Amino acid sequence: MKLTGAQILCETLERLGVRHIFGYPGGAILPVYDAIGKSKLHHVLVRHEQGATHMADGYARASGGIGVAMATSGPGATNMVTGIATAMLDSSPVVCITGQVGSKLLGSDAFQEVDITGITMPITKHNVVVSKVEDIARTVREAFIIANSGRPGPVLVDITKDAQQATSEFDWESCGPKLPTKRVRNNHNQEEFDRAVELLNSAKRPILLAGRGIILSGAMRTFEQVVRTSNIPVAMTLLGIGCFPATDPMNLGMMGMHGEAWVNTAIQEADLLIAVGMRFDDRVTGDLRTYARNARKIHIEVDRAEINKNVKVDAAIIGDAGETLANLLPHIHERDHSAWLAHIKELKGDSAVRDIQSLPDSGHLYAAHVINDLWKVTKGGAIVVSDVGQHQMWEAQYYHHDKPRTLLTSGGLGTMGFALPAAIGAKFACPDAEVWVVVGDGGFQMTMCELATIVQEKIKINIAIINNGYLGMVRQWQEFFYDKRYVATPLIAPDFAALANAFGIRSERVTTRKEVVPMIESARNSDQAVLLDFRVEQEDSVYPMVPAGASLHEMIRRPNNPLVETATEP
């Protein structure tokens, strides 16, 4: 059967199970769009190509499958760069397909020509230019394998316009993937494995550090068995949230820069850290010279390049988190760590009392209240897509995720503007799920054009803007470290309610605490997208905080007379 390259691409994507493509058309990808029109593929028209990549990323994070984004050459492709880097840093399987000028024009600075494979080389797991129609199907099939194998990541396929237009015989069987034959390393090192087992069974103050690798590996059940057997408490990275129930007594919570004080203190006091599917990011460790100096370290990680990168470990087991934990499980002894657990509980002390969440209604609206109420009303069952900044940390602290893939957030790259488009992608992945965007007034303004995509696609998501009139996290740093010189952080925003209405989206402004629950309920009950503009305290800060580069135990604690003394007054 003779097909054009564009038709072959669509046919291949369909056969690979793709149902949705997030993209934006243009000259160099037009043949593909013509073929999409005749295919079963559903194309979601975004408003900016960055949104397309975030949507594909959100789709991948929510589903565990591969998200597909599409753009034309030149500016279409360069607009994808931020989204690709976001997916790269968080190991998200995204396949980006870009149009390219005709192969005869390559290198001639033709209209909308850009060397996108050159540009994206360091931020993709792999990328490739296809200039022959015969190579399209095979290359796309290879891209799908690469994107979702080992440590997942984004792959970009750049297809010249002439390859899209040319015709070729299409036969699925004969266009199978032909990836280079790589050495298969035997990663099993019995010595390291035995050392890990010995450390695990002899530690007195151990902690499991749980990362996104557990979710990517689908190892939640095995991980839980390890916890139950060993009685070792769990601390999570931001991206690990959901891999183990937040409400489980063995879960201490999030660690790192904005982790709870008892979690970080416990890590500093631990005699063994068992890191699973995480990479000792600087936001997790603080100053490496003082990080967990009393602890031996075991690192279970699929990516060999992560071993001893930031933290030198005593035993490294390279491999898939699920497989490795399953191998370890029979060797793990049942241990009684009640003294250690009791000590951690003691560390918790009165932290909960000082917690802003338990303060009486003072007439002030705090982000923590909003997010905690959101958790209560949704019974922890929503997919929450958070952006980057203060609200992201409050979300991680006050929305308790019991299930994997229910918190989607840009951790590694910290990309503002991620939340809204990623939530759209997540909704396509899980159409029956309740999806909430939790976003700051700054990040929202970066990609709010995608409100139009929501309307055009008639999808139901809920948007909670945590609006404090500042670039809050940067303001907090200025407050703590720059003597309150608020340079370039006060932020004028449009009237978000009016803006949403202009897009055709229902919207409410919320200014008092007593309105929070009814408004959240009303948004949930609506069958259309709803935007809630929460006007929260302007100069609230995220506590505790480990200043950048400081030791993990050097935390700025939640003040005793929380920020606002009025909070304790009637």
Next chain:
Amino acid sequence: MQTIVAYVENKPGVLNRVASLTRRLAINIDSLTVGPTENEEIARMTICAHTDENGARRLEASLEKLVDVLVAENISDRSMLERDLALIKVAADQQNRPHLMELIKVFRGRVVDVAPESLIVEVSGTVDKIDGLLEVLRPFGVLEMARTGRIAMTRGGDLLRPPTATGSKDKDSTPAST
């Protein structure tokens, strides 16, 4: 100095990926040589990098993450041979030419071109040996020099070969249906 040998797919852009990776890891390359192997689809690289053992381990592991890199192995600690080849154009006149040729002989270099006011020496061997010859030639006036950079190979039965294809067994990866 760390020496890493890699087998890579012999196709455009692979050198760029390798170079881009070392730049990203902030590892300075002293020399990088690429040449064909007995299999025309595979090329062999020898990468000499200014880094410590840990840096070399990261480089090696990161190199192997590249789809087009089939094998990357740090052979710095192994018993190995390394060779560099240099062409050196030295100023030489009637008077000092015999003396110069004596010196070149000591270093087992070969004079491959003679002109009235210069000659070209070809010398191969370890970097130290070539550096040694250069030191000796410098007083005569080194006019031009080209060096290949190092190639390296482990000694004896310690083989480092590209993996052999066992037929494509790749399976398509599909998006999860939800």
